[in-house]
Amino acid sequence: MRLTTKGRFAVTAMIDLAMRQHQGPVTLAGISQRQEISLSYLEQLFGKLRRHEIVESVRGPGGGYNLARRAEDITVADIIIAVDEPIDATQCGGKGNCHGDSESNGTRCMTHDLWATLNAKMVDYLDSVSLKDLVDQQKQKIAEQQPVVMVQQRSHHAA
Numbered sequence: 001m002r003l004t005t006k007g008r009f010a011v012t013a014m015i016d017l018a019m020r021q022h023q024g025p026v027t028l029a030g031i032s033q034r035q036e037i038s039l040s041y042l043e044q045l046f047g048k049l050r051r052h053e054i055v056e057s058v059r060g061p062g063g064g065y066n067l068a069r070r071a072e073d074i075t076v077a078d079i080i081i082a083v084d085e086p087i088d089a090t091q092c093g094g095k096g097n098c099h100g101d102s103e104s105n106g107t108r109c110m111t112h113d114l115w116a117t118l119n120a121k122m123v124d125y126l127d128s129v130s131l132k133d134l135v136d137q138q139k140q141k142i143a144e145q146q147p148v149v150m151v152q153q154r155s156h157h158a159a
Contacts, residue, residue: 009037010045010083011076011134017055018071018135025064045083052082071132077123079131087122090115 012035017026028046032039046065049055056068067074080087090112092098098109 006045006083007080009035009041010049010079013037013042013045014049014054014074014079014131015134015138017065018067018131019138021066024062025058025066027064030064048083049079052078054078054082067131071135072130074131075127076129076131076134077126080126087126088119090119 013031016031016035020026020030028039028042031037032042046055046057050057050065050068053068054074055065057063057065077087090098092109092112096108096112098107098112
């Protein structure tokens with residue numbers, strides 16, 4: 001079970017957007033350049049994010065995208081689900097027909113409940129992490145990477 005490129009790129013692009021939206025609408029070209037994600041791929045992802053009312057577009061000169069809700073009100077699960085990324089570790093897509101290819105006559109595999117429980121825990125976890133949490137983590141990492149400037153005070157002794 002792993003998150004695909006679509007989900008990873010969507011979350012990465014949303015962090016980038018959330019970190020910069022205080023400067024006005026953020027362009028997909030800017031996100032594309034900073035995050036090294038294809039512009040056409042971002043256009044597809046942001047179309048889906050807009051339809052799910054996670055981002056809103058601003059047209060015209062100086063246009064781009066803004067968050068449609070506060071960053072603390074957008075979860076990682078919201079983003080992943082919006083871009084049609086299934087969060088599913090079962091082989092059957094949760095249908096319970098693990099052995100067999102039709103919904104009516106397939107049977108569950110012995111580990112179906114294990115993977116179904118994992119799905120529920122993944123969704124719970126991703127639903128507990130907000131976009132604001134991820135932005136705060138990035139800001140903390142940036143702050144930790146800043147060099148500490150030592151200011152040397154001069155003594156004011158009269159010579």
